[in-house]
Amino acid sequence: MEIGIDSFAAAAPAGTDSQTENRRKSLTELIDRIVYADEMGLDVFGIGEHHRKEFLDSATAIILAAAAARTSRIKLTSAVTVLSAADPVRVFQEFATIDLISNGRAEIIAGRGSFTEAFPLFGLRLNDYDALFSEKLELLLKIRDEEIVTWRGQFRPALNQQAIYPRPVQESLPIWQGVGGTPASFARAGTLGLPLMVAVIGGETHRFRPLVDLYREAGAKAGHAPEKLKVGLHSLGYVAESTEQAVEAYYPGYAETFTRIGRERGWPPVTRNHFNAQTGPFGALVVGGVEDVAEKILRHSESLGGIDRFTFQMDNANLSHTQLKNAIELIGKEVIPRVKAGL
Template sequence: MGKQIELGISTFGETTVLEETGQAYSHAERIRQLVEEIELADQVGLDIYAIGEHHREDFAVSAPEIILAAGAVNTKHIRLSSAVTILSSIDPVRVYQQYATIDALSNGRAEIMAGRGSFIESFPLFGYDLADYDELFKEKLDMLTTIKSDTNLTWKGRLTQTVNNRPVYPRAVQKDFPIWVATGGNLDSTVRIAEQGLPIVYATIGGNPKHFAQLVAIYKEIGSRHGYSSDQLKVAAHSWGWIEEDNQRAIDRYFYPTKQTVDNIAKGRPHWTEMTKEQYLASVGPEGAMMVGDPEAVAQKIIAIIEDLSLDRFMLHLPVGSMPHQDVLNAIKLYGEKVAPLVKKHFEEK
């Protein structure tokens, strides 16, 4: 028996303008679509569905836990995770309670993926100071893992509340409730996550994913030095992607929604620039981070990133930018029925 790989989907519920209509889905419509997408992902055998938290017009989801709870009801096998929970600007007690509730609804299939968040809108919205960006995350992650460990919480907070021996309910169904930590590839973050023995998720969305191999090696070496087992030191990655039956059609059609997303982000970030066609083609090429094409091409690229980074889990961010809902459902079906079997067979036979 070879290595068991988990494959799934990550999404932010994007609501950019559709090329075919010149219109965008409303937030309400996109949210309803996500529940249908979760249910289909479960039906076609994918392992994980993860939803991000944002507070912007071009993303529909500000409360992923609500959508995950809805998705839990009519699914049977798929694991349900945030991607990410912006832990710095939310109460860790509430985070645990929300995901323990999803764990109950799904009978033990919920997870938390915690992160600082790559956008800062939540900080002023909820009254947090960006000057405390790093310390907020560190303190709240420590608080969250403490809540996971013990029903009764005793906690001395500096940027969080102080709690004196108060119980936190409900408790998760899973005895070892999964808390993953996401990073864009920062060395200091990798080291801290390894020192805590928490599973790590890398956002491999630009450049050549092979460049993350050194970070993975550092994570595993430091984690092992701190006494954590290989079962605890799990590594995941998520990359942007799209699947259609025809390889060239997939590449041609996916440029527009990807450019919409990148250009929207570039408006508020001085180190981002609007996407050119040349940059896009490099990203979907053999050395790029995007997984776009027909099932065979996408499967081979996923196999490569799993091997290069020694991954335990891979999530395809599908879609980046908005695509017609029926096309998204078709891409999910191709992923579960065509791509995933190719990838899993490759590693089971090794």
């Protein structure tokens, strides 16, 4: 199992610095954490894509390219590329370039995104949400597999014997499909034979087993080998020296962030009882000390029939750079060896 981190490049809490200095410092520290994750032996680091004031990841590929130049072994991926609102040609070119800079460590996780601000920003209709993604995923896969592309669709100008460069180091640039809870998305990933990254940020992880089974069944029906049908799990989480320390450090920022997002979506405010349920044995949050976190990752893997990758999303709780680096060290030195031993 690969273990890593996904980040949304959250801007640090407002302090005495100017907004510009705060944003600059946040990105500098993020690159430092990616380099540290590489040093600590983590397998993968992903950067999301949002177009909101509180996140600095609107240009995902640029952050990953900066990290690629300063790391040597860690895989670098989007988490996710909002493909519905992107041009597949540019997405491929950007990640092929990252692959060249990193000597073959780039990946794409393509998804539809959980926020919708990219649609009005780029002049797209939210009503076309699924059709846009389906068409653009088809084109992205075609570009990956063919150097000279002829293609016609509904939402993008046609390509006629068009050469697309640069080509990546990897013969087949890894493209995963990021999914939430929509059955059709799981089935589509299986039919296409794409690795699956499941974002579970609430509820109980084991309840996603029927959807993961649907993915595997669709893949088998389409003739894809089982080893090709990889499953990854993305969860909110944090690691400290003890579970008590992790919970007390993580809860305040988590409650503030998800209460604020909840107001946009009509969710009730976060309560401590709700949080405690989510950090319990079956809840989606992977927050705790080293042993508890390793056990929970293994438990989640078993409940989903085995997973190939697990990624923490830690920077949603206003944790300091020092706290996040400490968590990275604990993951690399303590959690990963325990999980591998448990497997």
